[in-house]
Amino acid sequence: MRLEEEFSHCDNYDEEEEPKTMSQCSIGALQQQQQQQKFVVVGYALTSKKIKSFLQPKFEGLARNKGILFVAIDQNRPLSDQGPFDIVLHKLTGKEWRQILEDYRQTHPEVTVLDPPDAIQHLHNRQSMLQCVADMNLSTSYGRVGVPRQLVIKKDASSIADAVDKAGLILPLVAKPLVADGSAKSHELSLAYDQYSLQKLEPPLVLQEFVNHGGVLFKVYIVGEAIKVVRRFSLPDVTKRELSKVTGVFRFPRVSCAAASADDADLDPSVAELPPRPLLERLAKELRWRLGLRLFNLDIIREHGTRDHFYVIDINYFPGKCHF
Ligand SMILES: O=P(O)(O)O[C@H]1[C@H](O)[C@@H](OP(=O)(O)O)[C@H](OP(=O)(O)O)[C@@H](OP(=O)(O)O)[C@H]1O
Ligand SMILES: Nc1ncnc2c1ncn2[C@@H]1O[C@H](COP(=O)(O)OP(=O)(O)O)[C@@H](O)[C@H]1O
Ligand SMILES: [Mg+2]
Numbered sequence: 001m002r003l004e005e006e007f008s009h010c011d012n013y014d015e016e017e018e019p020k021t022m023s024q025c026s027i028g029a030l031q032q033q034q035q036q037q038k039f040v041v042v043g044y045a046l047t048s049k050k051i052k053s054f055l056q057p058k059f060e061g062l063a064r065n066k067g068i069l070f071v072a073i074d075q076n077r078p079l080s081d082q083g084p085f086d087i088v089l090h091k092l093t094g095k096e097w098r099q100i101l102e103d104y105r106q107t108h109p110e111v112t113v114l115d116p117p118d119a120i121q122h123l124h125n126r127q128s129m130l131q132c133v134a135d136m137n138l139s140t141s142y143g144r145v146g147v148p149r150q151l152v153i154k155k156d157a158s159s160i161a162d163a164v165d166k167a168g169l170i171l172p173l174v175a176k177p178l179v180a181d182g183s184a185k186s187h188e189l190s191l192a193y194d195q196y197s198l199q200k201l202e203p204p205l206v207l208q209e210f211v212n213h214g215g216v217l218f219k220v221y222i223v224g225e226a227i228k229v230v231r232r233f234s235l236p237d238v239t240k241r242e243l244s245k246v247t248g249v250f251r252f253p254r255v256s257c258a259a260a261s262a263d264d265a266d267l268d269p270s271v272a273e274l275p276p277r278p279l280l281e282r283l284a285k286e287l288r289w290r291l292g293l294r295l296f297n298l299d300i301i302r303e304h305g306t307r308d309h310f311y312v313i314d315i316n317y318f319p320g321k322c323h324f
């Protein structure tokens with residue numbers, strides 16, 4: 001079932017209506033509303049960080065006014081004893097949780113699990129994450145979309161320089177932990193400027209060619225068939241001069257986090273111009289189908305000096321802040 005269909009019977013709610021909190025809704029009014037029409041019940045299993053950022057009271061109130069109820073899943077009780085849910089929305093890690101959800105999907109085919117745990121798992125490895133984009137080889141009159149050349153190093157840091165040489169990768173390289181499971185460690189990236197320093201890196205990792213992109217990236221949020229694009233600040237370009245002078249491996253912080261919005265910045269228009277909408281729509285549609293996911297975003301950059309050469313560098317399941 002399409003995500004939009006799931007909510008379609010809520011369309012008669014007034015979008016402009018002021019959201020009410022639970023305390024503002026009298027129990028009688030709520031019961032009356034429940035009797036008049038069916039609510040869409042969303043069971044959620046999220047980290048406390050995610051609950052704080054995603055399930056804000058205003059949002060919950062707005063959802064309730066549209067006939068959508070969010071109900072916390074109790075992880076200490078069997079999932080089948082809870083609900084009934086129309087949708088299960090989740091972002092938790094761990095093999096045990098994945099198994100619970102898989103079993104639940106088998107026994108409750110009428111419930112939409114956003115999204116299937118196996119499909120999400122595909123994004124937890126930075127190599128398999130981008131494989132779909134590489135396979136797609138998207139090239140249209142609006143531009144082309146690829147992934148930077150990359151190499152996986154499973155172990156043995158002393159062999160990295162040789163492997164890089166053999167694969168013909170060009171420095172500088174972005175070193176990313178192979179596992180992208182949302183842990184703080186999985187976001188510890190570094191930039192390696194010279195061959196000799198590569199031995200300092202800690203496998204398992206993905207080494208990706210750094211693509212100059214004018215210091216701005218685009219985050220494309222995909223929710224079912226809806227798309228929203230925002231600009232974020234990113235790493236600055238590395239010049240040839242800098243590359244010839246600098247050596248070493250440099251850790252860099254979360255450069256493109258929510259606080260790094262570049263939507264209102266005064267930017268060079270050739271850097272700031274959003275990727276063409278038809279190109280993103282085609283990319284999103286294909287990725288939804290290939291990944292089997294309905295709730296994700298991608299980080300995409302435009303190669304500096306070009307108008308239409310794009311690279312996807314990261315895909316995240318049920319990401320953070322985005323205002324549709
Ligand atoms: O990987 P990048 O491109 O940085 O995007 C991140 C990831 O999606 C994070 O999820 P994860 O850590 O699971 O990869 C998400 O954290 P949450 O899903 O925990 O909110 C961040 O949300 P913000 O923290 O709101 O920016 C979002 O900005
Ligand atoms: N191949 C690349 N070329 C240029 N910059 C990159 C590349 N890969 C990552 N970056 C920069 O590093 C940041 C973090 O990389 P990303 O793959 O998105 O990891 P994370 O999952 O931690 O967000 C990006 O937001 C971007 O600024
Ligand atoms: Mg990212």
Ligand SMILES: [Mg+2]
Binds near residue numbers: 180314315316
């Ligand atoms: Mg990421």
